[in-house]
Amino acid sequence: MCITNSNLQFRFYQIMKKKIAILGSTGSIGKCLIDIIRNDRKNFEIILLSAEGNYKELLNQAKFFKVKNLVITNQESFNIINKDRYSKKINIYNNFNNLDKIFREKIDYTMSSISGIQGLKPTIEIIKYTKKIAIANKEAIICGWNLIEKQLSKYKTEFIPVDSEHFSIWYALKGTDKNLIDQIYLTASGGPFLNKAIKKLDKVNIKQAINHPNWKMGKKISVDSATMINKVFEIIEAKKIFRISYSKLSIIIHPKSYVHAIIKFKNGLTKIVVHDTSMKIPIFNSLYSSRKIINSKKLDFKVLNKLDFRNVNLTKFPLVRILKMLPNKTSLFETILVSVNDKLVELFLDQKIKFTDISKKMNKMLSLYSLKKYKKVKPKNVEDIFTMNKKIKMILKDL
Numbered sequence: 001m002c003i004t005n006s007n008l009q010f011r012f013y014q015i016m017k018k019k020i021a022i023l024g025s026t027g028s029i030g031k032c033l034i035d036i037i038r039n040d041r042k043n044f045e046i047i048l049l050s051a052e053g054n055y056k057e058l059l060n061q062a063k064f065f066k067v068k069n070l071v072i073t074n075q076e077s078f079n080i081i082n083k084d085r086y087s088k089k090i091n092i093y094n095n096f097n098n099l100d101k102i103f104r105e106k107i108d109y110t111m112s113s114i115s116g117i118q119g120l121k122p123t124i125e126i127i128k129y130t131k132k133i134a135i136a137n138k139e140a141i142i143c144g145w146n147l148i149e150k151q152l153s154k155y156k157t158e159f160i161p162v163d164s165e166h167f168s169i170w171y172a173l174k175g176t177d178k179n180l181i182d183q184i185y186l187t188a189s190g191g192p193f194l195n196k197a198i199k200k201l202d203k204v205n206i207k208q209a210i211n212h213p214n215w216k217m218g219k220k221i222s223v224d225s226a227t228m229i230n231k232v233f234e235i236i237e238a239k240k241i242f243r244i245s246y247s248k249l250s251i252i253i254h255p256k257s258y259v260h261a262i263i264k265f266k267n268g269l270t271k272i273v274v275h276d277t278s279m280k281i282p283i284f285n286s287l288y289s290s291r292k293i294i295n296s297k298k299l300d301f302k303v304l305n306k307l308d309f310r311n312v313n314l315t316k317f318p319l320v321r322i323l324k325m326l327p328n329k330t331s332l333f334e335t336i337l338v339s340v341n342d343k344l345v346e347l348f349l350d351q352k353i354k355f356t357d358i359s360k361k362m363n364k365m366l367s368l369y370s371l372k373k374y375k376k377v378k379p380k381n382v383e384d385i386f387t388m389n390k391k392i393k394m395i396l397k398d399l
Contacts, residue, residue, distance in 0.1 A: 001331075004156055005052075006101070008192050009109045010241070011321070015203055016043070017042075017044060017045045018045070018108040018109060019044075019045050019047050019107035019108050019109075019137070020043050020045070020046055020107060020108060020109040020110065020111070020287075021047050021048040021049075021097070021103075021107060021109075021110045021111070021129075022047070022048070022049050022050070022110075022111045022113070022123055023030065023035070023047065023050045023052065023071075023110065023111065023112045023113060023114050023119070023123070023126065024050060024052075024111075024113035024114035024115065024119065024136075024137075025046075025049040025050060025051060025057075025058065025061055025113075025333060026051040026054040026057040026061070026174075026342070027051075027113055027114075027218070028053075028128055028137045028216070028217060028218060028279070029111065029113035029147065029162065029279060029283065029341070029378075030051075030111065030113050031057075032279050032280055032283050033111050033113075034185075034289070035280075036280065036283060036284055036287065037065075038064075038285060041065060045066075046065045047067070047068075047069060047102065047103065047107055047362075048066045048069045048070070048102055048103075049062055049065075049069075049071075049072065050070065050072065050073070050074075050114070050122070051054065051071075051072050051075035052072070052073050052076075052077075052114075052118075053073075053076070053271075054077070055072055055074075055077040055080055055081040056296065057083060058072060058081070059084060059086065059087075061240070062086070063086055064246075067090070068089075068091060069090065069091045069093070069102045070090065070091070070092045071092075071093045071094070071095065071122075072092065072093060072094065072095070072182065073091075073094065073233050073260055074341070075094065075196055075309065078094045079094070081209050083228075084179055089371075095125070096121065096122040096125055097125060099125055100128055100152055102129075104139040105367050106129055106130060106131050106143035107129060107130050107131070107135070108130070108131055108132065109131070109133075109160070109287060110126055110130040110131045110132070110133045110135055111133075111134050111136070111283075111286075111354060111377050112133060112135045112140065112379055113162070114136065114374045115137065115139075115218070115220070115221075116137075116139055116342065117139040117140075117143060117335075117338060117342070117385070117386070117389055119137040119139060119140050119240075120137070120140040120143060120144045120147075120382060120385060121140065121382050121386075123135060123137060123140045123144075123148065123397060124140075124144065124148055124151055124382060126149070127151040127155055127284055128151065128154075128155045128157075129150060129341075130157055131157060131158060132157065132158040132159075132160065132286075133152075133159055133160075134159075134160045134161075134283070134286040134287070135156055135160075135161060135162060136162040136163065138233050138237060139236070139325065141161075141237045141240060141241065141242070141336050141337040142233055142236050142237060142334050142335075143338055143379070143385045144335075144379065144382065144385055145237075145240040145330065146179055146240070146330045146378070146379065147360070147379070147381065147382065149251070155220070159289060160283050160286040160292070161237070161241055162279075162283060162286055164260045164281070164282050165186045165187065165238070165239065165260050165261050165281060165374060166234065166237055166238060166241060167260075167281075167282035167285070167286070168260035168261035168273035168275070168282075169184060169186075169242060169261045169263065169273075170241075170242075171275050171285070172261060172271040172272060173242065173263065176265075177323065178242070178243070179250060180265045180266050180354070181263060181264075181265060181266070181391070182248070182264045182266045182322060183249075183250060183263075183266075184229060184238065184242075184244065184248060184249050184261065184262070184263050185250050185251070185252045185261065185263075185264075186234050186235065186238065186250070186251055186252070186260040186261060186263065186307075187252055187253070187254035187255065187257065187259050187262070188228060188230075188231045188251050188252070188254065188259055188312070189212070189213060189214050189215075189253075189255055189256075189257045189329070190209060190228075190253050190255055190310075191212060191213070191226040191227075191228065192205045192209065192211045192213060192223075192225075192226055192227040192316040193208075193226055193316070194253070194255060197206040198315060198316050201355060201356050201357075201397065202354060202356050204226075204354075204355040204356075205302075205355075206219075206348070206349060208224065208265060208358050209223050209226045209348070210223060210226075210378045211353070212225055212226075213255075214227070214256070214277050215256040215257065215277065219349055220345055220346075221341075222344065223348060223349065223358075225344045226355070226389075227317065227319050227355075227358055227359060228251075228312070228319055228320055229319045229322075229358075229362075230316040230318060232319060232322050232323055232337075233338070234248050235251065236326065236334060237321060240330070241272055243291055244315055245325065245328070246323065246328065251309070251312050251320060252309050252310070252312075253309065253310035253311065253312055254307060254308065254309055254310075255308055255310075256277075256303050256307070256308070257277045258274055258275075258277065258303045258304070258307070259272055259273070259274050259307060260273050260274070260275060260302065260396055261273045263319040270363070274299070274304075275296070276296055276297050280294070281294070281296065287336055288366070305320055306319055312359045318359045318363065319358075319359050319363075322362070322363075322366065325366060326373065327375040327376070328377070329378070330378055330380055331374060331375050331376065331377055331379075332374040332377045332378070332384065332388050333334055333371070333372070333375040334386060335379065335385050335388045335389060336365075336371050336374060337366065339388065339392035339393065340361075340362055340365045340366065340392055340396065341358075341388045342395060343392065343396045344357070344358045344361055344362060344396070345358065347396075365395075374388070378385060389396060
């Protein structure tokens with residue numbers, strides 16, 4: 001057989017393409033990654049895309065990138081997408097039970113950005129099929145980090161956190177002895193109610209709660225930012241990811257969201273990580289090597305000259321006090337925290353409870369002895385976590 005130069009070039013081109021998967025490709029993180037590779041698609045081959053119910057966006061992405069494997073978990077959307085003419089040419093699944101059919105060998109990169117606790121199982125299951133996984137799913141890390149870490153070690157998969165704060169810490173700590181860490185500060189913008197009088201929070205509406213001053217996010221995460229439970233979650237994530245005690249982790253208010261992490265070391269030095277208020281920065285750097293260049297804004301010295309750091313007002317943001325309730329060891333109590341918050345935010349968005357009820361009912365629930373006992377119970381598998389999640393939903397269904 002004669003192999004021409006053009007054939008060799010084509011085969012080399014195919015080999016050089018990075019194979020990737022995006023779990024949650026129609027969400028804000030997934031779409032940001034899609035936008036990054038849209039203008040560089042010659043270097044990437046997307047093997048798998050997934051979504052819950054946004055079949056139109058998923059199908060548009062699949063057609064543009066010529067993706068042959070889709071997962072869409074919502075049954076109604078799955079039924080609709082199967083009727084599309086393009087769907088006859090590709091593989092469409094309703095769950096993640098067929099990953100062994102999709103991946104014949106390890107791919108180069110996976111983004112796990114499925115929102116909510118339902119993102120845990122696919123995150124764990126795809127680790128064995130990927131060389132690198134970037135995780136943007138808070139709930140997966142909070143509830144099941146011990147399970148994720150076990151898989152990462154077993155299959156020698158590289159992990160990169162994608163949350164702007166955790167990516168900044170990860171970046172700042174590369175090549176550093178963790179024993180030198182004195183304190184890590186995660187910055188919080190304070191959300192839409194930072195300067196709002198406490199007595200007025202009782203009348204806050206949904207539109208106000210989701211109107212984040214710096215970030216464009218979904219409704220649920222925007223409410224989490226408004227209550228600042230998102231920072232409690234991020235402290236838990238940092239403790240687990242970097243194996244650092246709660247005593248060395250702090251929250252500091254920084255309204256401009258320009259500084260993402262501050263790490264003070266015992267040798268007297270301090271690292272401050274700054275980047276534009278855009279998830280594109282951590283996502284881009286999780287995908288490419290450090291030699292790849294991204295167009296970013298010049299340093300904003302107006303912001304740097306007035307960083308305006310503040311301590312957290314625990315009266316205005318009472319959920320931050322939950323940090324004092326958390327066990328040092330991994331437990332099902334973290335799943336309880338996530339599950340209770342999910343349900344209470346859902347009730348607020350459905351206009352069934354007030355904004356201030358989120359913190360009141362949260363503290364009441366977490367103080368129950370019947371739930372506090374789970375601080376000593378470690379999740380052994382995904383089923384333990386899902387069972388606890390269902391139990392909490394049953395307890396709260398009549399609220």
